[in-house]
């Protein structure tokens with residue numbers, strides 16, 4: 312009799328779950344989860360469905376250079392970077408790209424504990440140091456490049472960018488043409504810096520780009536509008552914090568990672 316009751320409860324659960332999935336435009340995942348929890352008997356532990364997947368926030372980490380120039384907060388030493396990546400992997404985090412973030416936008420389930428690793432400016436050590444570490448650990452990252460600086464001293468080349476993309480480990484995003492403060496540009500300059508850079512990158516890499524990073528994090532209503540009009544789906548600032556849907560997909564916060572942070576600090580930030 313007990314087995315029979317368990318069987319019925321299981322069927323109710325299966326029907327509820329498949330019922331949610333079958334809808335053309337599913338309920339927001341959190342609502343579906345609440346609905347499911349309500350029908351469970353009080354003495355039954357709810358199925359563990361709560362995860363970062365359904366959370367309205369995702370950590371987006373901001374790196375620049377992976378090197379060893381002390382005194383600068385833009386550099387994270389290679390060994391430190393490697394330890395941080397190993398820690399994230401070990402702690403069950405799943406690195407995702409902005410392409411994967413489309414699922415978040417649509418409210419579709421994603422891998423558990425999603426996290427985005429980003430690099431700004433397109434420094435060549437992203438290829439020589441960062442990329443081999445990420446590849447070895449099978450982790451993803453997004454590099455925001457400044458299109459006019461590609462193939463100049465200390466910056467990535469188009470060939471390196473293509474090679475990284477081919478591995479599916481790295482996604483390329485746009486960081487304007489000349490790394491200017493966008494707030495100070497007139498409408499024509501804005502278009503040139505944002506749409507101009509997007510077109511150039513797409514022409515060189517042969518595919519669409521969907522993510523943008525504001526140089527110095529600087530943006531205002533006009534700048535965000537220009538980014539939207541250029542066709543970007545996501546844009547990140549330097550505003551500190553977790554990325555949340557309520558921020559708007561074109562003004563997502565990030566968490567700056569500096570070379571001076573201890574491993575203990577890093578672990579506390581990402582439990």
Ligand SMILES: [Zn+2]
Nearest residue numbers: 431432526527
């Ligand atoms: Zn930058």
